[in-house]
Structure formats: structure tokens, C-alpha cells
Amino acid sequence: MNKYTIKDFNKTFPDDDSCLEWLRNYIYPEKIVCPTCQKPTKHHRITTKKVYGCDYCGHQISPTAGTIFDHSSTPLKLWFYAIYLMSSTRCGISAKQIQRETGVTYKTAWRMFNQIRSLLQEGYKPTQGEFEADETYIGGKHTRAKEVVAQRIKLRYSV
Numbered sequence: 001m002n003k004y005t006i007k008d009f010n011k012t013f014p015d016d017d018s019c020l021e022w023l024r025n026y027i028y029p030e031k032i033v034c035p036t037c038q039k040p041t042k043h044h045r046i047t048t049k050k051v052y053g054c055d056y057c058g059h060q061i062s063p064t065a066g067t068i069f070d071h072s073s074t075p076l077k078l079w080f081y082a083i084y085l086m087s088s089t090r091c092g093i094s095a096k097q098i099q100r101e102t103g104v105t106y107k108t109a110w111r112m113f114n115q116i117r118s119l120l121q122e123g124y125k126p127t128q129g130e131f132e133a134d135e136t137y138i139g140g141k142h143t144r145a146k147e148v149v150a151q152r153i154k155l156r157y158s159v
């Protein structure tokens with residue numbers, strides 16, 4: 001496989017919206033089953049927020065809920081960029097380097113560093129443009145798939 005470069009990364013993830021869209025598609029590989037009306041729908045993006053709304057009842061789903069990106073004021077693109085940096089460097093990079101590359105504070109960089117490191121240890125590799133999603137669950141039970149994925153990408157806040 002060719003090396004996944006920063007150019008590839010920027011093409012896949014040009015902005016926060018594309019990161020969110022990617023996350024949505026990863027967590028919900030097919031349609032989203034609305035927890036309120038129980039209908040499987042595509043859901044539409046609510047542009048002012050990081051959420052998607054049910055096409056029928058308007059119930060909102062947040063792809064970042066339960067993930068390391070939840071409750072973070074750091075833009076998704078920076079998170080993804082930090083993941084890219086950490087997963088594409090064989091020897092690994094430090095929290096200090098993340099701070100320098102992304103422009104976040106050291107405290108934030110340190111928190112990101114720890115959370116991403118745990119993710120990577122669990123085999124989360126977004127820089128390939130795809131995750132090794134559990135194939136057994138794809139195409140079947142959405143709720144189960146979401147649980148599994150959410151567990152895999154969920155991390156405790158360690159700061």
C-alpha cells in the first residue's frame with residue numbers, strides 16, 4: 001500500500017464537516033435507525049451543530065457522542081490531524097509536537113495525545129481513510145454496530 005501522505009489526508013479531510021461526515025459514516029455505515037420513531041432514515045446534517053436530524057421526526061444524533069471527540073472544543077479536523085500525525089509516524093510523536101503542529105495549548109495537546117494513543121492501541125487507523133470496522137456487524141444490526149464502534153473509539157478522559 002502506498003504511503004498515506006498529508007496530501008491524501010487533506011484531500012479526505014479538508015475541513016471539520018468532512019471529518020464529521022466521515023465519523024457519521026463510520027459509526028452508521030448504513031442508515032441511522034432513529035431511536036425516537038424507530039425508522040431507518042438517512043438523516044440530514046443540521047448545519048449549525050455537529051449533529052444529524054431524523055428525516056421524519058427531527059430527533060438529533062451526534063456522531064461524536066461517546067467518542068473522544070465528545071465535549072471537546074478542539075475542531076475535529078485538528079483531532080483527525082493529530083491522529084494522522086500519531087499513526088503515521090513509526091516512532092511516534094510527543095504531545096509537545098502535537099501542540100506545535102495543531103496550535104492547541106499544551107494541556108489540550110496532552111489530553112489529545114493520551115486519548116489518541118489509547119485509540120491507536122485499539123487498532124483505530126483513520127489515516128488509511130477507513131477503519132477496520134467489525135465486518136460481522138456491518139449490514140446488520142445498526143444499534144449493535146454503533147455500540148461496538150462506540151466502545152472501540154470511546155476513551156476515558158484522563159486529565
Ligand SMILES: [Zn+2]
Nearest residue numbers: 034037054057
Ligand atoms: Zn425519527
